[in-house]
Amino acid sequence: MRNGAIEVSGEYNKSTYCLRFKDDGAGMNEETQKKLFTPYFTTKNTERNFGLGLSYCKNVVEKHGGTISGKDNNGKGATITISFPSKRVAINDGGDKR
Numbered sequence: 001m002r003n004g005a006i007e008v009s010g011e012y013n014k015s016t017y018c019l020r021f022k023d024d025g026a027g028m029n030e031e032t033q034k035k036l037f038t039p040y041f042t043t044k045n046t047e048r049n050f051g052l053g054l055s056y057c058k059n060v061v062e063k064h065g066g067t068i069s070g071k072d073n074n075g076k077g078a079t080i081t082i083s084f085p086s087k088r089v090a091i092n093d094g095g096d097k098r
Contacts (some may be wrong), residue, residue: 017089022079027072
C-alpha cells in the first residue's frame with residue numbers, strides 16, 4: 001500500500017462474515033485503542049470533530065448482531081474489523097446492474 005491508502009477485504013464462512021479496513025497510517029497507541037469506541041473521544045484537534053463516528057458505528061453494528069474492533073499494526077497503520085453473523089448478511093455478487 002502507499003501512503004494514505006485504505007485496503008478493504010472480506011472473509012465469509014458458515015457462521016461469520018467479516019470486513020477488514022486497513023490503513024497505512026501511523027497506527028494507534030494503547031490508550032487510543034482502549035478509547036476507540038468511546039463517545040466524544042477524538043485524536044483530532046479541530047472544532048469540527050466530535051468523536052462520535054466510531055461510537056455511532058459500534059452502536060449500529062451491535063444492533064445488527066455484529067462486533068467491531070480496532071487494532072494497531074505494530075505502528076504500520078491500523079485495522080478496523082467488523083463481523084456479522086452470516087445469517088444476518090445478504091451477499092450481493094454484483095449481478096444486480098441497476
